[in-house]
Amino acid sequence: MILFAVFHVTDQQGNKLSDDGIAERIQQSLGPRARSFRSLRRSVGVQAAAEHTTIELTGRDRPGLLSEVFAVLSDLKCNVVTAEVWTHNSRMASVVFITDEATGRPIDDPDHLSKIKKLLLYVLKGDRDKRSANTAVSVDSTHKERRLHQMMYADRDYDMDGADCGSASDRSKPLVTVENCVDKGYTVVNLRCPDRPKLLFDTVCTLTDMQYVVYHATVIAEGPEAYQEYYIRHTDGCPISSEGERLRVIHCLEAAIRRRTSEGIRLELCGEDRVGLLSDVTRIFRENGLSVTRAEVTTRGSQAVNVFYVIDASGNEVKSETIEAVRQEIGSTILRVKEDFYSKSPPQEGVRFSLGNLFRTRSEKFLYNLGLIKSCS
Structure with missing residues (x-):
């Protein structure tokens, strides 16, 4: 079967693409070396890759969960290089790339990996979640967002029976x-x-x-x-x-x-990266009654470039004074409030x-x- 397709594309601001290398990268990704994606088999996976160790997490979402996950990784001397977190229908999925805090290399010690999986699984299960009772070592490395779709699909986040669907979900x-x-x-x-x-x-x-x-x-x-x-x-x-x-x-x-389609206020953090930064930031969110609905964590050289979508953990509208208190504690110059560009009329x-x-x-x-x-x- 021959694929024939025509695409008219722009960048995210609606402008004509000016980077000539984009087309070349697309061609390379569609070439014979393009890799396939394997389905998710377990709810917590850890895998050693060329530059980092990949951790995959799925579980029941709850206020403060992300703070607990990053706190465990910090306590175990893991440096988060990049991460993405999605939540939907009371479920959470995350792909996290980590390195050893001391060496900056992937973590490949079996005992260390086993301890990471055990403690993260304990955090994910809590006292309510029965779906995240398995752990496994992943085999393949995949595109983070593609993997997140696979993880949430395998976790049946599309099953709306008993779902807690608020007005924000209805609007989207x-x-x-x-x-x-x-x-x-x-x-x-x-x-x-x-x-x-x-x-x-x-x-x-x-x-x-x-x-x-x-x-x-x-x-x-x-x-x-x-x-x-x-x-x-x-x-x-x-x-x-x-x-x-x-x-x-x-x-x-x-x-x-x-x-x-993220719910909540978009907060952008850009500043000097350091070990334990994510643990501290998400702890401050939790202590101020904020819950993270989605997160994108990236490290560019020595800079941390992170995006968080936060809501009030009690289900109430987030107060402006709460956001300002969080910004003052983290640093108003590095944590900024941005309008959610995904929010549009349904x-x-x-x-x-x-x-x-x-x-x-x-x-x-x-x-x-x-x-x-x-x-x-």
Whole structure:
């Protein structure tokens, strides 16, 4: 099967790409050396890689959990090089890259790794979580965000039974329809939600991890909303065959979109990196009644460049004086409040939609004329 696709892309600010190396890096990533992704098998994994040791965590989310995780790593003389944390539907998943505090090298001592896993598992389980009772050593190293999708999918964060879904989640709920196109033998997935960076990545990764093949697709991202249409079949060549499977696809796509639609106030920390910085920062969040809903931790040379999304741990609106107190304690010059650029107006509820009824972009016209896009309507 030959893949033919046309993409019109900009940077996150909507500007034309000026870096000539981006296209080259994309070509390299699509070459024969591109690596596949293996499914998650355990809830806590530790793996030695070339430059760091990778830790994977999944568990029930609760206020102060991230603070406890980073405190354990700090106590065990682990330096966090980079990390990403997602929360959704009362679940948490995290991928953390660490090195030995003393040597700056990957941690490969079996006893040390065993102790790390044991203590982190103890923190994750707490006294309520029954899903995170297993530990294992990972085999493959993968893209952090792709791995997080796999981890949360394996942890069934899309299962809404008994979920604590507040108003913030309702506001960000996408509209997803799944219908069979009987005469063509495809299942057609239509999706409409506020546009944001990496939305296409999130939806395609989810369909792939659910063992579906995308044969034709149309993506329109103009203005505040995004519209996506996928013609899919299962890897066995069959379209969706049951109501249960149809609902599962809808719930999984909704979850994939909402994992990155962060709730809370965006705090950006940029300053000199040091051992124990994350432990101290997240402890201050916890002591001031803040809970982290998502985090991106990066080290660039000697600088720490971190992003945290925080909410009030009691479920109340975060007070401005609380944020200012946190900034004063951490350092107002290195911790700044930023508007969440993912927050956009949701699509209207109850509106049926189809990309076949929308205006066609230049790339869509091109694919349509080639016969690669054909509406079922």
